[in-house]
Amino acid sequence: MKRQLIIFGSGDIAELAHYYFSTDSDYEVVAFTVDAEYLVSPEFCGLPVVPFGELRNFFSPDNHEIFIALSYSKLNQLRKEKYLAAKALNYRLASYVSSRATVLNDGVIGDNCFILEDNTIQPFVTIGSNVTLWSGNHIGHHSTIHDHCFIASHVVISGGVEVGESCFIGVNATLRDHIKIGEKCVIGAGALLLADAEPEGVYISEVAARSKVPSSRLRKI
DSSP states (O other): OOEEEEEEOOSHHHHHHHHHHHHSSSEEEEEEEEOGGGOOOSEETTEEEEEGGGHHHHSOTTTOEEEEOOOSTTTTHHHHHHHHHHHHTTOEEOOEEOTTSEEOSTTOBOSSOEEOTTOEEOTTOEEOSSOEEOTTOEEOTTOEEOTTOEEOTTOEEOTTOEEOTTOEEOTTOEEOTTOEEOTTOEEOTTOEEOSOBOTTOEEOOOOOOOOSSOGGGGGGO
């Protein structure tokens, strides 16, 4: 018998979570929940949407779990707040780990994690709670990803890296081995980080500029 799951959210990530949990897990999604002021429809993905403040009246924590399907909004703070609010209501938080991910760390993964396809998690990695690993990342051996982080696609985190709480790491970023990323850092898309990052730091790579040579001239080169 599948475990009963409620998804917090009614946006794109909630729709994706519904897809992944429904097609590749031992959970059955039975409802969605949002804060009352954001409830615009009584249904989402063909399932009921319940105000979060009334959730316990409809779905008991004794036999239902929650997944917080939110993005990195406000540097992961909103997802963290809802994660803690669900815990305060005594709900267990579900994690999704794709069957198409390579997970070699003996399952040292916290709750409310969202680990999509083609991630490689090497041995001796520790992943905290409320962590999102979008598709196609490499998490090197002996690295630690602390709680409430969001790591976008095709990020390379080399061995022995420590990523502090509530960090965001953008698409195609690369972190060299044995460095420490302070909490609440933003590592921009395509950035190459070779040394420790201070807490609340923002590290952005240069954006490609348009060449003065038009593409039509490339045929003559």
